Amino acid sequence: xxxxxxxxxxxxxxxxxxxxxxxxxxxxxxxxxxxxxxxxxxxxxxxxxxxxxxxxxxxxxxxxxxxxxxxxxxxxxxxxxxxxxxxxxxxxxxxxxxxxxxxxxxxxxxxxxxxxxxxxxxxxxxxxxxxxxxxxxxxxxxxxxxxxxxxxxxxxxxxxxxxxxxxx
Numbered sequence: 001x002x003x004x005x006x007x008x009x010x011x012x013x014x015x016x017x018x019x020x021x022x023x024x025x026x027x028x029x030x031x032x033x034x035x036x037x038x039x040x041x042x043x044x045x046x047x048x049x050x051x052x053x054x055x056x057x058x059x060x061x062x063x064x065x066x067x068x069x070x071x072x073x074x075x076x077x078x079x080x081x082x083x084x085x086x087x088x089x090x091x092x093x094x095x096x097x098x099x100x101x102x103x104x105x106x107x108x109x110x111x112x113x114x115x116x117x118x119x120x121x122x123x124x125x126x127x128x129x130x131x132x133x134x135x136x137x138x139x140x141x142x143x144x145x146x147x148x149x150x151x152x153x154x155x156x157x158x159x160x161x162x163x164x165x166x167x168x
Contacts, residue, residue, distance in 0.1 A: 034061035037090060039122040040153060041069050044112030052164055053117070056156050062086050064159040079159030089152045090125050096145060098130055105140040108133065121149065 038058040046053035046069075053069035062083040065075035111134070112118045119134040132139075139146050 034059040034063055035124070036060075037086060037124050038152070038156075039120075040156070041120040041122075042117050043069055043120070044117040045115035046117050051167075052162065054162050056153070058086060058152075058156055060086060060090075064156050066160060066162060068162060068165075076162055077160035081155045081159065085152065085155060089148060092148050093123055093125050093145070094127055096127070096130075098132070101143070101145055102132075102137045105138040105143050105146070108135045108138045110135050 036057055037060050038056075040056040040058075042053040042055070044053070051068045051071050055067045055069045057065045057067070057075075058081075059065075060083070062080045062085065064077075064079050064081060066077035067073070067075050108118075110118065119139060121132045121134075121139075123130050123132075139149075141147055141150055
């Protein structure tokens with residue numbers, strides 16, 4: 001697994017650490033059983049007044065589950081996007097040099113430090129598992145990789161929204 005940065009529920013931090021694990025234990029894309037291929041975890045200002053940050057999980061068959069970040073509960077929203085879109089996205093990220101990508105887009109910022117939202121993005125492709133942390137890597141929408149992520153996430157978010165919760 002490639003890890004670029006880290007994220008905690010209260011504040012964001014990054015250290016550009018990298019971890020490698022045996023990818024033989026990772027699920028194989030294209031098997032009969034759908035596998036998780038993308039996890040997009042938001043944290044920061046969306047936690048204000050309630051647990052309103054969303055974690056989006058996308059599976060190889062196009063299934064989408066939306067959870068509250070940090071909550072240990074079943075998905076509150078489920079739906080799907082076309083499987084062909086998931087396959088096209090995974091094909092577009094195969095072979096990506098994430099170290100070169102990080103150098104190209106530059107360092108991220110701590111948006112959560114000023115009530116903004118930070119993201120931990122995990123992608124599982126045929127190359128293995130990669131985590132990108134927006135506090136360490138700039139999620140630059142003008143970069144082709146991040147533009148593709150955002151296009152995919154627009155469709156994933158289109159599945160539905162979490163109802164706003166307020167804590168007293």
